[in-house]
Amino acid sequence: MTNNSGSAVLQPEQEMLNWGRLILDGVPYADLVSARDRDPSVTWFEHWMQTAANYERLGETAESRGHTISAGEYFVLGSLAAQYAQFLWFDDRRRAGQERKVELYRRAAPLLNPPADRFEVTVDGATVPGYVRTPTTGEGPFPTAVLLGGLESTKEESYQFEQQLLARGIATVTFDGPGQGEMFPEVPLRGDYERYTSAVVDYAEKLPEVDSSRIGVVGRSLGGHYALRSAALDDRFIACISWGGFADMDSYDDETPMTKESWKYVTASSTDEESRERVMTLMDVRSELHKLRVPTYIQHGMHDEVPVSEVEVVKQLAVDAPLTIVIEPDGDHCCHNLGPRPRIEMVDWLEEQLKPRS
Amino acid sequence: MTNNSGSAVLQPEQEMLNWGRLILDGVPYADLVSARDRDPSVTWFEHWMQTAANYERLGETAESRGHTISAGEYFVLGSLAAQYAQFLWFDDRRRAGQERKVELYRRAAPLLNPPADRFEVTVDGATVPGYVRTPTTGEGPFPTAVLLGGLESTKEESYQFEQQLLARGIATVTFDGPGQGEMFPEVPLRGDYERYTSAVVDYAEKLPEVDSSRIGVVGRSLGGHYALRSAALDDRFIACISWGGFADMDSYDDETPMTKESWKYVTASSTDEESRERVMTLMDVRSELHKLRVPTYIQHGMHDEVPVSEVEVVKQLAVDAPLTIVIEPDGDHCCHNLGPRPRIEMVDWLEEQLKPRS
Numbered sequence: 096m097t098n099n100s101g102s103a104v105l106q107p108e109q110e111m112l113n114w115g116r117l118i119l120d121g122v123p124y125a126d127l128v129s130a131r132d133r134d135p136s137v138t139w140f141e142h143w144m145q146t147a148a149n150y151e152r153l154g155e156t157a158e159s160r161g162h163t164i165s166a167g168e169y170f171v172l173g174s175l176a177a178q179y180a181q182f183l184w185f186d187d188r189r190r191a192g193q194e195r196k197v198e199l200y201r202r203a204a205p206l207l208n209p210p211a212d213r214f215e216v217t218v219d220g221a222t223v224p225g226y227v228r229t230p231t232t233g234e235g236p237f238p239t240a241v242l243l244g245g246l247e248s249t250k251e252e253s254y255q256f257e258q259q260l261l262a263r264g265i266a267t268v269t270f271d272g273p274g275q276g277e278m279f280p281e282v283p284l285r286g287d288y289e290r291y292t293s294a295v296v297d298y299a300e301k302l303p304e305v306d307s308s309r310i311g312v313v314g315r316s317l318g319g320h321y322a323l324r325s326a327a328l329d330d331r332f333i334a335c336i337s338w339g340g341f342a343d344m345d346s347y348d349d350e351t352p353m354t355k356e357s358w359k360y361v362t363a364s365s366t367d368e369e370s371r372e373r374v375m376t377l378m379d380v381r382s383e384l385h386k387l388r389v390p391t392y393i394q395h396g397m398h399d400e401v402p403v404s405e406v407e408v409v410k411q412l413a414v415d416a417p418l419t420i421v422i423e424p425d426g427d428h429c430c431h432n433l434g435p436r437p438r439i440e441m442v443d444w445l446e447e448q449l450k451p452r453s
Numbered sequence: 454m455t456n457n458s459g460s461a462v463l464q465p466e467q468e469m470l471n472w473g474r475l476i477l478d479g480v481p482y483a484d485l486v487s488a489r490d491r492d493p494s495v496t497w498f499e500h501w502m503q504t505a506a507n508y509e510r511l512g513e514t515a516e517s518r519g520h521t522i523s524a525g526e527y528f529v530l531g532s533l534a535a536q537y538a539q540f541l542w543f544d545d546r547r548r549a550g551q552e553r554k555v556e557l558y559r560r561a562a563p564l565l566n567p568p569a570d571r572f573e574v575t576v577d578g579a580t581v582p583g584y585v586r587t588p589t590t591g592e593g594p595f596p597t598a599v600l601l602g603g604l605e606s607t608k609e610e611s612y613q614f615e616q617q618l619l620a621r622g623i624a625t626v627t628f629d630g631p632g633q634g635e636m637f638p639e640v641p642l643r644g645d646y647e648r649y650t651s652a653v654v655d656y657a658e659k660l661p662e663v664d665s666s667r668i669g670v671v672g673r674s675l676g677g678h679y680a681l682r683s684a685a686l687d688d689r690f691i692a693c694i695s696w697g698g699f700a701d702m703d704s705y706d707d708e709t710p711m712t713k714e715s716w717k718y719v720t721a722s723s724t725d726e727e728s729r730e731r732v733m734t735l736m737d738v739r740s741e742l743h744k745l746r747v748p749t750y751i752q753h754g755m756h757d758e759v760p761v762s763e764v765e766v767v768k769q770l771a772v773d774a775p776l777t778i779v780i781e782p783d784g785d786h787c788c789h790n791l792g793p794r795p796r797i798e799m800v801d802w803l804e805e806q807l808k809p810r811s
Contacts, residue, residue, distance in 0.1 A: 125792030434483030
């Protein structure tokens with residue numbers, strides 16, 4: 096495989112794939128090995144869609160036998176498989192994989208422990224779909240974390256991270272915003288993601304299980320950018336985590352070819368230049384960072400493609416926010432390569448913000 | 454590295470290491486990568502013992518800040534690291550790693566969700582240490598699974614499998630028997646493991662949280678052999694799972710050199726011949742299998758070093774037991790390479806035996 100200039104380029108699954116990320120998000124190691132070692136005549140997409148179908152069948156069998164916990168686990172595994180089938184391509188496979196991911200997670204949702212309760216709110220006439228999960232033990236209303244997906248991650252993929260929050264007594268709210276998952280066909284990437292976050296908070300804060308005075312926002316990758324924007328512009332958030340995020344996209348030209356393809360897709364741009372222009376204009380929170388006043392946790396890996404200088408930008412502009420900055424010298428994008436510790440540390444920090452001990 | 458005949462042999466970590474097993478048992482993928490890519494001047498043992506120390510420190514910090522869930526998780530990770538530091542060696546490292554494993558798990562135990570309650574019973578004057586964990590939701594007394602470790606696995610390593618049982622409302626009991634973990638220094642491998650299992654049941658069946666009429670036994674690898682023996686000889690078990698087990702060691706000569714070293718160690722034999730003799734004599738349940746009368750699940754991988762013909766031996770001799778035999782065509786020893794499905798299927802089968810729906 097060669098690019099236009101004739102030099103060798105990597106297969107998408109070689110360029111983008113991060114085993115650390117997939118495994119921490121719940122993809123079985125065995126499934127990754129199986130995908131890597133698959134019959135070469137079977138495409139990556141076909142292989143993972145078949146994996147998703149296998150888990151769906153296992154889920155159906157388990158459910159029919161009354162094994163609801165197992166059924167939920169299988170449907171989540173199927174949903175993850177469909178996610179990673181499509182996330183490297185930007186043609187019909189993208190939509191097909193996304194639809195399967197959504198479908199399988201919807202089947203999982205009522206079977207999870209705790210269940211994920213689907214909701215839909217409306218912004219500008221468009222539907223914003225999401226899920227709420229609340230801890231199984233302890234007395235509500237609960238401190239709550241609103242979780243934001245990124246460039247190609249959606250509300251279905253934070254399942255494992257939700258488990259960590261829920262185990263510590265924190266409710267979770269996830270949704271798809273502009274350019275993400277279920278919303279993308281109706282609303283591509285926009286520069287006002289915070290309006291969607293706020294609409295979700297409008298809904299969530301009225302739930303009896305949500306303590307409206309103790310809501311934090313956590314965003315990963317592009318979601319880390321959205322988290323900064325959301326916390327700066329909605330004072331109902333009392334804490335913010337930008338996990339591998341950024342303030343601006345001035346470094347757009349340094350992104351990998353695959354990531355540029357992904358930006359082009361989510362902005363629904365016709366040309367590379369149009370995509371570049373939109374991303375650099377819309378993905379810029381610098382003018383708002385002075386409004387950020389709540390405790391904010393910035394996690395960044397030194398080996399991230401997103402330049403660590405983005406942390407400096409936040410430091411210089413978010414002058415009124417108490418910042419906790421964690422730069423991992425050996426970390427990649429979102430520190431997926433470092434195992435459970437960085438995630439546990441974020442969760443513990445958030446718990447301290449949302450559940451201060453007297 | 455060469456063996457006595459001059460041919461190249463593998464490093465222990467190449468010969469014995471099964472990433473699928475370690476990951477399913479809870480070792481982070483990142484830790485395995487880190488061990489593989491370590492500075493070559495650092496030994497495998499030293500590397501993992503340092504990993505254990507790192508997790509211990511993280512656990513202590515988390516605990517001091519009130520993050521008990523995180524502290525428990527870190528101590529478990531440290532315990533697992535110490536386990537996999539030592540399991541390939543049979544000198545002083547073995548005991549040092551075992552002691553660290555035990556120590557770190559003891560620190561984790563009260564912090565786990567649900568906690569692991571330590572107990573000690575006595576057989577022939579020797580202490581049999583173990584842990585009981587009971588589901589956090591639902592009404593007790595609970596159906597209960599007694600979990601048996603294997604040749605070099607102990608009561609501390611079933612944490613992830615326990616989580617699966619507990620999530621389904623099944624209490625768990627683990628312990629170290631002859632040749633295992635804490636018991637080994639006092640009692641090496643014996644041929645009457647069922648006496649130790651029964652002593653543990655004597656204790657567990659009196660606990661108010663344990664439903665003494667619904668106790669099953671699950672053993673993995675050598676523990677699968679012990680499970681057959683325990684269920685055949687103690688009629689308080691109403692179900693049995695032999696997970697990668699065997700009826701006899703007639704195939705001893707085909708074992709890998711590392712496994713033979715392991716047998717020699719746990720039998721406290723002075724010579725290879727003495728070890729071989731003890732193993733083949735003591736590890737033989739054939740004469741007892743006609744007493745097995747409870748539903749029994751046999752799981753075996755076709756690529757297991759333990760010959761699949763062992764399944765036939767059980768079939769031919771356990772004529773009064775309703776057998777569920779699952780032979781996985783692509784499975785390795787204990788099907789660790791197949792991801793979560795085989796474990797979920799065992800757990801669901803056990804749930805059906807212990808919690809029959811009316």
